[in-house]
Amino acid sequence: MKAWLFLLLLPSLALAMGTPPQKPVAAAPGNPGIMLRDDALKTSPSSAADAVAKLGRGDKVRVLTSNGGWTQVYAAGKTGWVRILSVKSEIAATPDLGALVEAGNRPRDPGRVVAVAGARGLDEVELKAARFNPDELVLLDTYVASRSDAEQFAQLASLTRRDVPYLPAPESASQSSMSKQP
């Protein structure tokens, strides 16, 4: 009898422990976001993946997570992936704890405490007080990669040149002498 009851409970337990809820239950998942352009909602973070829906510019979505150049969103009852530049999170920079702690001092293991204790910043005061260090420049010089070195290195990873024109400044951007080519 008791075992039977337990079995009944199992599915809900699994549900509770499973992947993040994909439907808004009490609170909607993720953060509010808005589509900046029309884009396909893909089943996985890849341009080769199937599209499960079509989202339009201005559509409200919930931003769940990101993976490289892709953002996972929940919209119209579906969860999928869009290009990172297609969607904008409306909550600016939710400070996620991981990043926050990582950026600060995170003595993860005792061995690291020493290093972290001496965490180095690089602020204006330090930069102003900086003294020319010729030895570092000499060292820097020893790491220089020649053109052929770099080309060979690219070849090793099958990186091939592609023809991509420069992007013009968007119309909304204010024009200044800085944006013009010399």
Add this chain to the structure above:
Amino acid sequence: MKRHLPWIIVAFCGIGLAQAGDFDNILRGLIKQKMQPAAPTQPAAPAQPVAPSAPAAAATAQQKPADQLLKALLSGNTSQEEELRIGQQISGNLLGAAPLVRDDGLQRYVNRVGRWVALQSERPDLPWHFGVIESDDLNAFAAPGGYVFLTKGLYKKLKNEAELAGVLGHEIGHVIRKHHLKLLQKSQAIAALGSFFGSKLKNENEIVQNLIGNGAEIVARGLDKDAEFEADRIGLVLGARAGYDAYALPAVLAEIGHVAKNDKSVSLLFKTHPLPEDRLGQLSEAVGERLDGLAEGQSGVGRFYRLR
């Protein structure tokens, strides 16, 4: 107004503050070095950087070139060598504040990736130098003539080679569009005007002093934010040209956007750059549908050099 990259200027005012008396010597030394005909085959690599302590030979005779440099800056006709001298000086100062991470493998790796990305630009044959510097801050810097640095803190945030390429591409963008030279040039213009309308006619030394004084002003101002947006567009494109995932730089920006705004590690970055959200918004608008036909690039995650 967003301030930016004060460090170029910072470098100058660093000289001004920390070694005011040495500045003329440095500049003279630099210019002198420039005046010596370099072997044509020898890339203008700073194999022999000029230390502040370099003897200021023939002090008076060397004042002319200082004037030339100022004139070059003013007219916007800085030669590549002059550009290099300035960049070398700034880089030497920066490295004085934050030395290179002592990891040969890392530095070589970054130089190869960086050079490959720079090869996709219109200045492929500058003597490009890339370095990861000892700092837990998240930041990256460029100096005229092809010097690019990123902090260890930022490097550790990167997930793959494509993201590194995007970050380096952004800095390469500053170099190839001469953003910092233009910034200096602006301050020179002010300095020169000040000199002109000031009572006494300036000799070169006084002009140099003026330059330093004005440099401090620029620290508070920094680069135009449009220059940052432009560097983002260039960084994205250069990464894509190099065969990497075009969306890697946006991914880095999003990642940086997750850091709390008041975190110490991003204070200088956010002081000198538009916020990541704004940069992403600008990139989004600039990209539009332009990359829709582009084949997926590589992430290069497999050989990404990870820091312990």
